[in-house]
Amino acid sequence: MKPIITLSTDFGTKDPYVGAIKGVLLSAIPDASIIDLTHELDVFKPCNALPFLKDTITWFPEDSFHLVIVDPGVGSDRIPLQIHSPFGWIFLPDNGLPALMNEWFPNLSFRRIPYLEGQPEKERSPTFQGRDLFARALIQQAKAKKGTHLGTPLYPDALTRSFDPTPSGMCRIWNVDHFGNILLGCHVSSPPERILLPDAPMIIPYVRFYQDVPVGNLGILINSSGWLEIFQREGSAQKLWNLQKGDRIRILLEGGEYKSL
Template identity: 30%
Template sequence: MRRIVTLLTDFGLSDPFVGMMKGVILGINPHAVLVDLCHGSKAYEPSEAAFALITAYRFFPQGTIHVAVIDPGVGGPRRPLLVTCDGHLFIGPDNGLLAPLAEKAESSGVRAITATRYFLHPVSVTFHGRDIFAPVAAHLSLGVEPAELGEPIDDYVRLTLPRAAPFGTSGIKGEILHIDRFGNLVTNVTRVDLKHLAAGDLPAEFLVHVAGLEVPIVAYYGQVAPGVPGAVIGSADCLEIFVNQGDASRLLGVGRGAEVVVGRKDGEESRL
C-alpha cells in the first residue's frame, strides 16, 4: 500500500537516526511513501514542533500518517500516542506535541499505544522513534486499524499554543511562535485576526511594534528596501516579521515568546 508517511524530528541530519527510522518503515512496508517534513526542529521543544505540525499537515492528502518525535522524556513513563484528526493519523510522544491536534479530534480520536506486538524488539530506552513510532506507522500504512493499537484516552498532556488577544482600543497583542531558517519571526497573529482588526481598512494603516521598533505591514518582502524590516502575512497565514534579504531575529535581537503588538498608526498602540 502506497500510504504517505511524514517524519518530523529534532534529530538533524548529521547522524543516521532519520535513516534508521526510514529503514524500519520500509522493512515493514516497502511501498510506503516517505516525506521528510522537518528534522531541524528545536531540540527538546515540543511546542515549536506542534506549531509546525498543525501548520503543515493540511497540505497532505487525507490518510497520511505523520510521525513526530521531539521526545525529551524518551525511556520514561510518558506514553506513545496515536491521534486521528481530519482524516490524518499522528503518532508521537505524550508530551504536548500532539495536543493541539488532539483538541481538534473527536472524543475517540486519541489513543495510548499499548499493542507492543507492533513495536520493534528489543525496544531501546533512547530511540523510541526507531523502535515504537516508526514500526507503528508502518503497520498503520499496511491497514492496521487505530483501534488495534490501544484504547481511547482523554488524560493526555495538554499544550495550548498561545493566541493573540485584543490590546487597547484598536490593537492586538501576540507573540513570536517560530523562527524559520531565514530568521523570519512568525507570530500567532493570524490573517483572520488582522481582518477583524482592520474592519475594511488597509493593512498599511497599521504598524507592528516589536523590540522597540515600529514595523510597517506590507504585501510582500520586496516592498521594503534590502536590510529593512517589515511585516507580511506569510505562507502559514500568520503575520511574520522579516528583514528583506536579512535575518530579523538577529537584527532585532528577539526570539520565541517575544511580544508583538499590532495597532493603528495614529492609535494609542503607536505610542508604545
C-alpha cells in the same frame, strides 16, 4: 497508491537515528514514500513543533502517516499515542504537544497504543521508542484493514498539558526562517485593521506584500500560512532587530480575528 509516511523529529541528520527508523519502515513497507519534513525541531521542546506541523502535515491526504518524535520523556510512563486526523494518522508521545494540537487542529481522535504483541524484548529499547514503538505502530496501522484502529480510545481531557501560554498583549517568536523573517505565534483568520509593535527599533508598517516597503526596510504582514511575519525586504529582519526564537515581544492588534500561541 504508495503509502505516504512523513518524518518530523529533533534527531538532526548526522546521527544514525533517522536512518534506523527508515530501515524499520522500509523493511515492513518496501513501497512506502518516506518524506523528511524536518529533523531540526527544537530539541526537548515538543510544543514548539505545533506551528511547523500546522504548516506542513495539514496539507497531506487523509490516508497519510506522520511520525512526530520530540521525546524528552522517552522510556518513562508517558502515554504513546496515535491520533486520527483529516490529514492522516499521527504517531507521537503524550508530551504536551497532542493537547496543544487538539486546540489548534479540527476533528482529532486519540488512542493509546501498546507495544506490539510478540515483539522481541531486544526490539523494545527504552531509549529509542521512535524506532521500536512508534514506527512499528505506524507499520501496523498502515497494514490494517480500513476502519481498524490500534489501541484504546483516550479522551482529550486525559492528555498532558505543559505549554506555557503567552500573556495577553505579547507574542512569541516561534521561528526565524531561512530568509531571516521573524515568524510570530499569532495566527490570523480575519485580518486586523492595524498592527502596532511598541518595542520595535523603528516604525514597522503593516502591509500586504513584501514589495509594499522599500528595499532594506522592515514590514509586518500575514504570511501564506496565516502567521504574522516581520520581514526586511531583501534582507534579514532577525539581524536588523536581533530577535531570537522563543523571545516575546509586545504587539497590539486592532480588529480582526486571531489566535495566539
